Amino acid sequence: MSDAVAQKRPLALNAIIYGFIVLWVILAAVPFFWTVWGSFKVEADFFSRESWWNAIFGTSTTRQTGNAFTGAGYYGAWVLRDFWRAAGNTIIVTVCVTVISLTLGTLGGYALARSGRNYAFWILIAALVFRAMPHITLVSGYLLPFFQLNIWGVLPTSIIVLVAINQPFTLWMLHSFFLSIPKDLDESAMVDGCTRFQAFRLVIMPVMWPGVVTTGLFSFLLGYNDFAVTAMLLSAENQTMVPKISSFLGSIQETGNVMYAVAAVVSATVPLFILVLFFQRQIVSGLTAGAVKG
């Protein structure tokens, strides 16, 4: 349809539309490409006093290393500053958070979608309020008890906290996906001889995968992107990537090794790129499922 309409559009309007889109794509994408490109330069190029063309051609980089590209930032971050450990922690945290969130969330979301009772409604409303709580306010409630219980600083604590913080959103989203599966299906299964749980496992879950994958993506993003919880609840040696990058900033800027941070930032961005590349459809459908942004 849009092709047919496009022909009727006046030229000027078309020019505005295309110009606007090009501008937006530049705004959206160029910061990333700029930083990726710059991460292979030395600091004098990426933060060039003379001209930003240096960042593109790598003038100082060539002067200092003999090559227009250098992996020094990556070497510094990953090897000298143990970024690999943070990456490993991030993998552990995000995988655990995603898996546990989905396990609890599918069970709970299914119950909420299939119970017509008032309390199910109130649980959903409570979840909405919980979802709106700034994470850092919750964190300020955790610290003292966690110190007392001596569970501060370790990965499992952060994982459980992230799972819990993620639950309201997961419940809402999965609940709306479950609502789109006809009730007849579980009821047939129960008449055919299943318990509620068997119906859930054998009949509903197999058709629920798209919803689970989409929700899983957002759980993953929450765990991956979190700063408030992981920065406050993890000890220095257990840090995940994001708090690690933030701790780089303090120590690195003094020693002039800001390129370590740039390299770490780029390293942490790549998985997100890949994620969008492969799951663009699911992300879009998740955002529009009438559910709530992650």
Next chain:
Amino acid sequence: MAQIRLKNVSKRWNNFVGVDNFNLDIADQEFLVLLGPSGCGKTTTMRMIAGLEEITEGEIWIGDRLVNKLEPKDRDISMVFQSYGLYPNMTVYENIRFPLKVRKVPQEQHHERVMAASKMVELDDFLQRRPAALSGGQRQRVALARAIVREPNAFLMDEPLSNLDAKLRVSTRAQIKNLHHTLKRTTIYVTHDQIEAMTLADRVVVMSKGLVQQVGTPMEIYDRPANTFVASFIGSPAMNLIKGSIEGGVFTSEGIRIEGLTLAAKGPVTLGFRAEDASLAQASGQIEAPIYTVELLGDATMLSMRVAGELVSIKVNKDYRAEIGELARVAIPASACHLFDHSTGARIA
């Protein structure tokens, strides 16, 4: 052995009454039809029997077990849903086999029983397809096959034909009737289509607004409707109902006068008669009124005229032709008349 007995069964949501004080004994092997307009509580009744809906009040017995607290799976019934409820991720074969699998029927019987069931509903050619690749009628038959494959105590069917086109409906209806004859299982069948009810049922339960209006064989319900609701719900066209008064066996209202009625009482009543019981009179009839419309149905011609403010239908010979506005005289034998209380609508004669 599966009689099903409902004792004072009610269903309420907050203060909305879905089903009110339902009492019924369903005999073993009976084909019982629940009939009524949309929203009258048919599905709710059936779902309470299946265990999919909690019972607010009363008792349901299947065989000699009180099943109120039993899970659906423990009630040994099978159900065909209005939208079929097929498992979209399984093939037809797996769909039909599913009840055997979850009920831990020995593996070696599966194939044979699936094949027998699918043969019975003529599905053999589609066993490896997914439900999405089937037509409505074929899906319907998969649902039937899945219901019959494990030979339960009773079948429950919730408007199984409502998504089919008119022609398929007729043939599937015949198939269901035949299945019931072969399998000899108690069957409860929900519909709002009275032709289905008439053709399939041993007994019909007519419901309205959560209340049972009448229970009886199709002929009883047609010939002796218990009240004006049943009278106006059963039959096509519905029974003509005219408000008027009776005195000394003579019913009168504006434009109508019928003598020779057996009711001795005196006062306001509602009189009912069926379109096909009336005929055109030559000289003088019980009704004389100008024709309002003439509808040619093919096998008959339907006249309608205004009597006492109501539109009254008369079924006449298919060759009859008349102009709108022409005067028609209609004869109504007193023996074909039904009389109902004018306020409660209950049958009085």
Next chain:
Amino acid sequence: MPNKTFFAFILPSLIAMVLFIALPIVSVVVQSLYVAHERVMVQVENCQPFGGCSTELRVDAAATAELQREQPLGRFNGLGTYFNRAHLATDELGAILSSDRSFDQKVAQIFNLPFYKALIFTLVYCFVVTPLAMALGFAIALAVNALPKVTKGPIIFFSLLPMIITPLIGSLILYWMLSPNGILGATIQHIFNDPTLSLRASPVLTWTALLVYGVWTNGPFSFVVFYAGLQTVPADTLESAMIDGASRWERIRYVIIPHLAPLATFVALVQLMDNFRVFEPIVGFSAEANATSLSYLIYNDLSGDAQQFGSAGATSVITIIGVVILLMPVLIRTWREFKLKAV
């Protein structure tokens, strides 16, 4: 679904939420009523070989630690923390308002109170970024909808990036570009012909940068939701509007915008909630000198060497009250609908 089954299914999730969301809120409220212990002082006699003796007050570290261990919350302070200078600062506020300085000076002074500085920025961020991001998203959605099919996929891909990027990382990337030696920062200095202009030096630039970052990262969400909404605009309504002679703009005004209005409420709600907790950009932009937010205040209280749980608690409670006020319209509407349904 029977109650028993329902709770069997939802219990794990419910426990997680009660334990780690509901209880912490309670814990925050309790904490906010306490402040750290005063240090235990002891008198020590200090005798010097030639100077005689003097008594001196000293901190008894052991006793302080002991007290701290016995009562980790600190000592009860009632609502004191809420009204002190670092929070609602009622005394200071009263003094400022009743003084006879000019309006500008008053504003500047209020801005010096940490809580109000954070609150003002948080609210500005919320109510500037949300509408601008929605407008941007809507414009992108309209434009993308008008493009040929093949280009849509890649454009959506690039559009998603600012949204899914880790907030701290996204703000760092922009911060580096905006630093005086970065490409944007240098360009800005060049444009304004002011070699000292920088994020650190200019509050205006800092606020602008944060707001621009907010629109940049929030726009895509509106875009995606509105774009999906545009796909469901009934074609026959559009066509009949066309036949009725509506111009392009009138079609947008009278058909498309009303169709998207419910979605817009949803987007606005979600973004207000998210923007109210703005936090990472302030860390990323190292903006705390010029702009802070409520969340940042809490973070700051918690991350110093001496963690001020009472202070963090009080700010948290005020923040939570703010969230509830933001959500109020939704809650009231839901409650009304629920009442209607129940009757």
